[in-house]
Amino acid sequence: MINNIVAIVRRELQSYFASPFAYAIAGIFWLLSGFFFVAVLLGPEGIITSVASRDQLGIVDPPIDVPYQFQSVFLNLLGSLSLFLLPMLSMGLYADERKRGTLELLATSPITNWAVAVGKLLGVIVFFFTMTLPLMGFVAIAFSASTPPAAYTVLLAGLAGLMLMAASVLAMGMFISSLTDSTILAAILTFALMLLLWVADLLVNSIGGPVGDTISHLSLIKHYNNLIQGKLDTSGLLVFISYIALGVFLTAQSIDALRHQRS
Amino acid sequence: MRVVGDRPLEPALLPLSFASCMIEVDHLSKTYGTTAAIQDVTFSVEPGEILGFLGPNGAGKTTTMRILTGYLPASSGTARVAGFDVHEHSMEVRRHIGYLPETPPLYTDMTVEGFLYFVARLKGVAVGDRATQVSSALHRCNLEEKRTVLIRKLSKGFRQRVGLAQAIVHDPPVIILDEPTVGLDPRQIIDVRNLIKSLAGDHTIILSTHILPEVSMTCNRVAIINQGRVVATNSPDQLMEQLIGGSGYELEIEGPFAVAEAALRELPEVKVVEAIARPNLDEGYCLLRVITEGSTDLGRQISAKVVGRGLGLYEMRRVKVSLEDVFLELTTEEHALDDAMTELEKTAGVDAAGDPIGEPAETVTRDPLGDSAAPLSSAPREDSDPSSSDAA
Numbered sequence: 001m002i003n004n005i006v007a008i009v010r011r012e013l014q015s016y017f018a019s020p021f022a023y024a025i026a027g028i029f030w031l032l033s034g035f036f037f038v039a040v041l042l043g044p045e046g047i048i049t050s051v052a053s054r055d056q057l058g059i060v061d062p063p064i065d066v067p068y069q070f071q072s073v074f075l076n077l078l079g080s081l082s083l084f085l086l087p088m089l090s091m092g093l094y095a096d097e098r099k100r101g102t103l104e105l106l107a108t109s110p111i112t113n114w115a116v117a118v119g120k121l122l123g124v125i126v127f128f129f130t131m132t133l134p135l136m137g138f139v140a141i142a143f144s145a146s147t148p149p150a151a152y153t154v155l156l157a158g159l160a161g162l163m164l165m166a167a168s169v170l171a172m173g174m175f176i177s178s179l180t181d182s183t184i185l186a187a188i189l190t191f192a193l194m195l196l197l198w199v200a201d202l203l204v205n206s207i208g209g210p211v212g213d214t215i216s217h218l219s220l221i222k223h224y225n226n227l228i229q230g231k232l233d234t235s236g237l238l239v240f241i242s243y244i245a246l247g248v249f250l251t252a253q254s255i256d257a258l259r260h261q262r263s
Numbered sequence: 264m265r266v267v268g269d270r271p272l273e274p275a276l277l278p279l280s281f282a283s284c285m286i287e288v289d290h291l292s293k294t295y296g297t298t299a300a301i302q303d304v305t306f307s308v309e310p311g312e313i314l315g316f317l318g319p320n321g322a323g324k325t326t327t328m329r330i331l332t333g334y335l336p337a338s339s340g341t342a343r344v345a346g347f348d349v350h351e352h353s354m355e356v357r358r359h360i361g362y363l364p365e366t367p368p369l370y371t372d373m374t375v376e377g378f379l380y381f382v383a384r385l386k387g388v389a390v391g392d393r394a395t396q397v398s399s400a401l402h403r404c405n406l407e408e409k410r411t412v413l414i415r416k417l418s419k420g421f422r423q424r425v426g427l428a429q430a431i432v433h434d435p436p437v438i439i440l441d442e443p444t445v446g447l448d449p450r451q452i453i454d455v456r457n458l459i460k461s462l463a464g465d466h467t468i469i470l471s472t473h474i475l476p477e478v479s480m481t482c483n484r485v486a487i488i489n490q491g492r493v494v495a496t497n498s499p500d501q502l503m504e505q506l507i508g509g510s511g512y513e514l515e516i517e518g519p520f521a522v523a524e525a526a527l528r529e530l531p532e533v534k535v536v537e538a539i540a541r542p543n544l545d546e547g548y549c550l551l552r553v554i555t556e557g558s559t560d561l562g563r564q565i566s567a568k569v570v571g572r573g574l575g576l577y578e579m580r581r582v583k584v585s586l587e588d589v590f591l592e593l594t595t596e597e598h599a600l601d602d603a604m605t606e607l608e609k610t611a612g613v614d615a616a617g618d619p620i621g622e623p624a625e626t627v628t629r630d631p632l633g634d635s636a637a638p639l640s641s642a643p644r645e646d647s648d649p650s651s652s653d654a655a
Contacts, residue, residue: 007384015372105368105429108332109385111355259334 004111008119009126012093016127022089026131029085035136036077039072041142066141068230074139074229075158078132079221083198084164089128090173093120094251095183098258107259113252119170122246132159135165136235154230161227164240165220169194171247176258178254194220284343285310285467286331291340293326300326301339301491310436311464315499316471316481323491324471325365327371328441331364331469344437358387361435365442367426368372372414375406375425378414379432386433396432403458404428418643427455429464431448438462440470444477456481511554512565513539517575520549526568532556533565548577 016022040046047070053066097103106116136159143150173190182185196203201219204212216222220243223236286308293300298417301323308314316324329335331342333353341348347355357481370378379397388396401407409417414425423446426619429439443459444452459481462468472478477487479499487495487502495502516523524536539550555561562581 003384003387007381011370011373013369014377018372037353044436100368100371100646101364101366102368104334104362104364106384106385108357108362109382110354111385111389112354235391260336 001112001115003114005119005122008111008116009123012120012123013126013137016089016123022127025085025088028083029131032081033078034138035100036081037074037135037138047073053207067146068154070142071139071154071158072122072229075162076225078135078162079224079228080198082093082128082162083169083194084191086128086166086169087173087187089124090170090190091177091183091187093124093174094178095180095186098178098181099183103255103258107255113255114248116255117174117248117251121167121244124170125163125167125172128170129163132162132228141256157230157232160230161224164227164237165224168220168240168243168247171244171251172197173247175247175250175254178251178258181230264608273371273581281332284308284312285312285345286314287341287343287471288327288331289341289343291327291342292338293323293335294338301330301488302584304488304491304493306468306486306493306496308467310467312480312484313459313463313468313470314480315485316469317475317478317485317487318488319473322488324488325441327488328469328471331340332360332439333357334362361430362439363426363430363438363440363443365445367388367420367422367429369414369425369429372413374411374413375417375428376401376410378425384427384433388433395506396434400428400432400448403431403461417497420447423455423566425490427458431466436466438466438468440468442469442472452477454579468572473540511552512562512583513550513552513580514565514569515548515550515578516569517548517577518573518621520551522572523549523551523569523574526572526574527553527565529602530555530561530568532559532561538616552582590628 038139042048048067051064051066094103097106107113136155139158140152141154143152143155169190172193175187176190177183177186178195196222197218199219199221201216204215206212207215217235217239223233223239224255226233226236284307288304288306291304304323304327306314316327318324326335328338331344331349333349333356336350339511341350343349344356345359347357347359363374367581370381373381376397379400380393382397383393398407401410404426404612405428406421409421414422417425419579423443427440427443430440440459444455447455456477459468459470463483470481482499484496484498485502514523520538527533529534533553534550534556537552537555539552541550553565555565562579566576566579
């Protein structure tokens with residue numbers, strides 16, 4: 001079983017690293033996030049400038065933890081950026097298999113649907129992780145330049161938060177991809193769903209009451225912001241893990257259903 | 264339909280002991296919505312055999328194969344591969360089969376070798392065996408010079424071969440090939456056929472095709488499937504004998520055709536005597552084809568009859584009926600029988616309903632279209648005619 005999952009992960013990674021499309025996405029991601037990095041840290045409105053002007057004015061209360069503040073703003077921007085890019089990574093996961101007819105190979109190999117889904121999800125998460133690594137390198141360098149050097153645990157927690165959020169989006173994107181032969185349609189639908197979940201708490205502010213409360217718990221941005229600020233609440237973790245598990249489960253079910261209705 | 268379906272089936276299946284079969288398909292049916300893709304399909308394949316699945320497009324070949332591979336669930340009936348039920352022990356079955364679907368399932372962004380390694384890993388080939396299995400599959404399918412080429416860059420023929428390599432890379436006991444030679448050039452077709460033949464013995468193979476020569480060249484046994492039903496199962500040779508029940512002769516004689524025909528008709532075994540048209544035939548000569556029943560060779564009697572009537576016998580040639588004819592005859596005969604059956608059922612239904620009710624019903628359903636349509640259109644004309652005459 002592990003062997004099978006590893007086989008799928010390796011194949012997915014291979015196809016990402018061999019595809020110019022994936023490099024284009026990574027390029028855009030690096031360009032924009034590099035810009036954010038510079039703007040947030042060194043720009044005219046950036047953190048260093050604003051802290052310096054505060055010092056000049058002699059404001060010391062409340063004290064500002066610059067590295068920490070920087071990371072939470074930067075990761076927040078990175079999260080929003082990922083929202084646009086992740087559907088493009090997940091769109092082909094199953095839609096391409098359906099289009100190429102390779103789903104028939106997977107479905108007649110000794111591997112269960114859910115193992116395929118887990119393998120594919122792991123593959124795309126690993127690819128996204130490698131995409132974020134250089135950025136985390138930037139942050140680490142910035143952290144080490146601060147005096148006193150900031151704790152790397154904060155950085156790791158932030159990275160974990162980003163990966164969890166990404167995994168949730170990718171899992172749902174994978175499910176949507178399994179519903180259609182069209183990669184474009186999968187990307188659009190995933191983006192729409194994620195946008196909805198991203199701002200769920202803003203949307204339901206007007207509803208209020210227990211229903212609004214419940215829906216606001218589904219919001220990705222709320223839990224994401226908690227995580228990247230270092231607030232490790234179990235309910236947030238649970239929401240992300242539920243999204244991932246639901247995505248894998250629904251994908252396996254939809255592939256099974258596809259075989260039954262195939263004419 | 265049943266008459267033809269049962270006649271060839273029984274002699275083929277009876278001698279087989281079911282326990283020893285590699286593939287057993289028992290009364291398998293599959294319906295999509297209300298249309299039946301296959302109905303009551305029963306056949307079995309012994310270890311090491313090549314079974315050809317022959318039928319026109321849309322006959323249900325692919326559906327049957329997909330059920331065997333566990334890709335599609337059957338509506339009713341059972342199928343067992345290597346002793347495992349395809350539905351209940353799907354994973355075991357998948358481990359025992361190699362499958363080449365109609366369109367080869369290829370990851371076009373991988374190299375040939377990379378893809379085969381992936382499939383080997385997926386099919387559970389042990390780490391130590393992968394290199395040998397992959398290189399043996401590459402060798403068998405003649406793909407060695409393309410091992411590092413991206414599949415995207417391969418031609419159709421090579422892609423088909425990669426598809427074949429994919430089906431045999433884990434050395435499965437059962438190989439299922441859906442139209443393995445479709446879209447290949449003649450030379451590649453010969454290569455693929457030789458490859459399939461070389462796989463027989465160690466492997467049990469089912470291949471589907473709508474190309475007839477392929478079956479007689481590669482297969483030990485043929486199952487002919489038409490409109491979702493297996494209409495015949497037998498070896499290509501026996502199938503021909505069964506169908507024609509004898510052999511045929513082509514004769515060139517000097518003399519009138521009618522005399523020769525009359526002479527040959529005297530033999531009770533002669534089934535058909537027909538003239539063959541040929542443009543540049545000499546005056547007074549004619550060509551004719553004789554088809555006989557039974558297994559005895561009637562060459563001696565035929566020549567004796569012809570010569571006994573004082574006709575000149577210039578050429579006498581034994582002809583074997585090709586499988587193409589068998590196929591055509593089977594499917595067309597099936598068709599004709601089908602029509603006859605429905606006709607019979609129709610008349611039976613009318614009879615059962617009783618003539619007094621049946622006949623008015625006929626006039627009610629049929630006539631409005633033909634007869635009452637005419638009065639309707641002619642009625643205004645008749646009205647307008649008198650009115651115009653009145654006005655005049």
